[in-house]
Amino acid sequence: DAGVIQSPRHEVTEMGQEVTLRCKPISGHNSLFWYRQTMMRGLELLIYFNNNVPIDDSGMPEDRFSAKMPNASFSTLKIQPSEPRDSAVYFCASSLAGGLAGEQYFGPGTRLTVT
Amino acid sequence: DAKTTQPPSMDCAEGRAANLPCNHSTISGNEYVYWYRQIHSQGPQYIIHGLKNNETNEMASLIITEDRKSSTLILPHATLRDTAVYYCIVRVTGGGADGLTFGKGTHLIIQP
Numbered sequence: 526d527a528g529v530i531q532s533p534r535h536e537v538t539e540m541g542q543e544v545t546l547r548c549k550p551i552s553g554h555n556s557l558f559w560y561r562q563t564m565m566r567g568l569e570l571l572i573y574f575n576n577n578v579p580i581d582d583s584g585m586p587e588d589r590f591s592a593k594m595p596n597a598s599f600s601t602l603k604i605q606p607s608e609p610r611d612s613a614v615y616f617c618a619s620s621l622a623g624g625l626a627g628e629q630y631f632g633p634g635t636r637l638t639v640t
Numbered sequence: 641d642a643k644t645t646q647p648p649s650m651d652c653a654e655g656r657a658a659n660l661p662c663n664h665s666t667i668s669g670n671e672y673v674y675w676y677r678q679i680h681s682q683g684p685q686y687i688i689h690g691l692k693n694n695e696t697n698e699m700a701s702l703i704i705t706e707d708r709k710s711s712t713l714i715l716p717h718a719t720l721r722d723t724a725v726y727y728c729i730v731r732v733t734g735g736g737a738d739g740l741t742f743g744k745g746t747h748l749i750i751q752p
Contacts, residue, residue, distance in 0.1 A: 529683075558739050558740075560739075560740075567742055567743070567744060568678075568684070568727075568740075568742035569742075570739035570740065570741065573738070573739045580738075581738075581739065584739075616683050616684070618683070618684075628674075628686035628689070629684075629686065629740060630686070631682075631683030631684050631685070632683055633682065633683055634682075634683055
């Protein structure tokens with residue numbers, strides 16, 4: 526299995542531009558999570574989906590952030606418009622809800638730089 | 641508020657056992673203790689979890705005190721590749737259906 530796939534791995538954009546981050550979860554997993562990591566705030570949960578339905582988006586910082594999961598094998602996190610303070614590493618993770626371990630498998634992350 | 645307390649950093653000699661402590665004095669009866677680690681520039685990786693019994697897998701052992709207020713993650717023979725930030729997390733196991741709340745973790749440095 527290829528694991529969780531994220532694209533792009535690196536993104537550099539200018540303030541005000543739209544940014545779209547993509548994630549392909551592990552096949553068969555039915556929960557998907559978006560996290561953000563910065564030096565100041567550490568790892569933070571932004572939003573998660575169960576069976577493609579958003580369950581908790583309380584971690585989304587503001588309305589500029591939106592996430593979708595149109596099907597079981599794809600999710601996007603969009604920032605519009607982007608700001609320099611959005612610079613961070615964004616991780617996607619997936620898991621099998623209902624499984625005994627509840628372990629989450631993380632992707633390699635997308636490093637976003639907003640100038 | 642953080643549910644767990646961990647030392648910010650620890651050193652361990654290569655080949656020795658690394659013992660990483662975690663305090664979780666307010667843990668509830670239905671909450672499990674999970675350990676993840678994050679090697680530099682990678683995503684976090686699941687290590688092990690437990691409820692009240694000691695657990696062992698191919699990566700590590702988890703020792704939970706009888707009152708469940710603290711635990712220790714043991715890497716039996718640490719290698720340089722074990723240098724990472726280790727996170728102790730308490731959560732109700734929803735079978736993976738809910739998100740993880742990460743604290744600051746312990747930066748474990750394995751010395752050659």
